[in-house]
Amino acid sequence: MKQAGRVLRRPVPSSAFPWFPSAFGIKQRQIDALHAQLVATDPLIEKIKQKRPVRVSVTGGAGAIGYSLLFRIANGELLGPEVPIELTVIELPMALKAAEGVAMELEDCAFPLLDKLTITDNEEQGFDGCEIALLVGSKPRGPGMERADLIRENGKIFQKTGQTLNKFAEKYCRTTVVGNPCNTNALIACNNAPDIPARNFTAMTRLDHDRAVGFLAKKTMLPPNEINHLAIWGNHSATMFPDLTNTSCHGTPWHELIGEFYADRYWRNEFAPKIQQRGARIIQARGKSSAASAANACLNHTRDWCMGTETPDWCSMGVVSDGEHNVPAGLVFSYPVYCQDGAYKVVTTDDQPASSFWWWSEYSNYCIEQNVQELLAERDNVSDMLPN
Numbered sequence: 001m002k003q004a005g006r007v008l009r010r011p012v013p014s015s016a017f018p019w020f021p022s023a024f025g026i027k028q029r030q031i032d033a034l035h036a037q038l039v040a041t042d043p044l045i046e047k048i049k050q051k052r053p054v055r056v057s058v059t060g061g062a063g064a065i066g067y068s069l070l071f072r073i074a075n076g077e078l079l080g081p082e083v084p085i086e087l088t089v090i091e092l093p094m095a096l097k098a099a100e101g102v103a104m105e106l107e108d109c110a111f112p113l114l115d116k117l118t119i120t121d122n123e124e125q126g127f128d129g130c131e132i133a134l135l136v137g138s139k140p141r142g143p144g145m146e147r148a149d150l151i152r153e154n155g156k157i158f159q160k161t162g163q164t165l166n167k168f169a170e171k172y173c174r175t176t177v178v179g180n181p182c183n184t185n186a187l188i189a190c191n192n193a194p195d196i197p198a199r200n201f202t203a204m205t206r207l208d209h210d211r212a213v214g215f216l217a218k219k220t221m222l223p224p225n226e227i228n229h230l231a232i233w234g235n236h237s238a239t240m241f242p243d244l245t246n247t248s249c250h251g252t253p254w255h256e257l258i259g260e261f262y263a264d265r266y267w268r269n270e271f272a273p274k275i276q277q278r279g280a281r282i283i284q285a286r287g288k289s290s291a292a293s294a295a296n297a298c299l300n301h302t303r304d305w306c307m308g309t310e311t312p313d314w315c316s317m318g319v320v321s322d323g324e325h326n327v328p329a330g331l332v333f334s335y336p337v338y339c340q341d342g343a344y345k346v347v348t349t350d351d352q353p354a355s356s357f358w359w360w361s362e363y364s365n366y367c368i369e370q371n372v373q374e375l376l377a378e379r380d381n382v383s384d385m386l387p388n
């Protein structure tokens, strides 16, 4: 069972300081010192800890996701009930009137944490001094489309936004890309913001993660917080790999609950396709893409990144690959990650608790490779938007 607010694993890997002996906790003390240094130099985390107002900018605030997201941010569901928020909503000129209506509603809620509210169609003003950027504003797909069909049209939005963030946002700004295709849009934004560390750009695959947890919880008739160590690898597309290899349900390996003989068939033929196609099924049913669940995932993703993952668990996030698990460096790839104090760390076999996990099979290697190939093709498709 998860416990909120306690994080055991550190963003500084245990492989750091290979020359230090582990005996008497010597190596761990070095890791702790480096970690403390990282946290002390992170102004966003300092502000959160001191409960000072944090500047959050949201694009597409008058859209369907925005309408769920903004109220929950103002209600303290992003950074907790004690951190005031200075919220800026950035919209297209034609949607500004609708955004002003949303602003009136926000005011009418009298949220105690909402210190300041700005509505603008000027990105430069909207991202000035921004500390957390939630990039939602973009076109959603319709029935029969794949998310990658939006890549050229939406890519341009993220190119411009990357450039503006680079000039106007704080250098420590954390950016969560929601707009689809989110992995490659995050790559574009990151590439156009060379002065902001690449680690500060992430893509949201948390909705797939939460969907997968929800499905398995229903299947095993357990509460979702009893489902741990589930991972989404790769692209937020129909190719994504929902990985149950290390998943436990109430501390028991998932396949023992599902039934050893049926488990593999269930995973490959029922579970994985359900997650991969869930977004399309929602569009078929609603006529519009997921919105409230996407807003919820955006909050979960960004909150865990800033405040830490619950233990004993990890979460799934699209991050700029550093070559982990043989994924080409530079692709925005979804991995299982541990988060603590505003930093994330891709789970690798170096992590002591994770080294006891079982990692690769022919099936998982194949699925991950499919995602790598798809993301390389998406990157080629937008190479003209990647100046750096």
Ligand code: NAD
Pocket: 059, 060, 061, 062, 063, 064, 065, 066, 090, 091, 092, 095, 136, 137, 138, 139, 140, 141, 157, 177, 178, 179, 180, 181, 182, 204, 205, 207, 208, 236, 289, 290, 291, 294
């Ligand atoms: P929507 O059409 O309801 O709203 C989009 C809003 O963005 C509109 O109000 C529009 O005016 C605004 N917008 C467009 N371009 C903008 C720009 N350059 N600057 C500022 N605002 C801009 O769409 P939605 O349902 O809110 O979805 C938004 C995006 O999120 C889509 O790309 C959708 O595919 C994506 N999405 C991603 C996930 C995920 O899991 N990653 C989940 C759901 C939706």
Ligand code: LMR
Pocket: 140, 141, 147, 180, 207, 278, 279, 280, 282, 289, 290
């Ligand atoms: C989702 O997964 O629901 C979103 O990415 C919207 C979509 O286009 O499927």
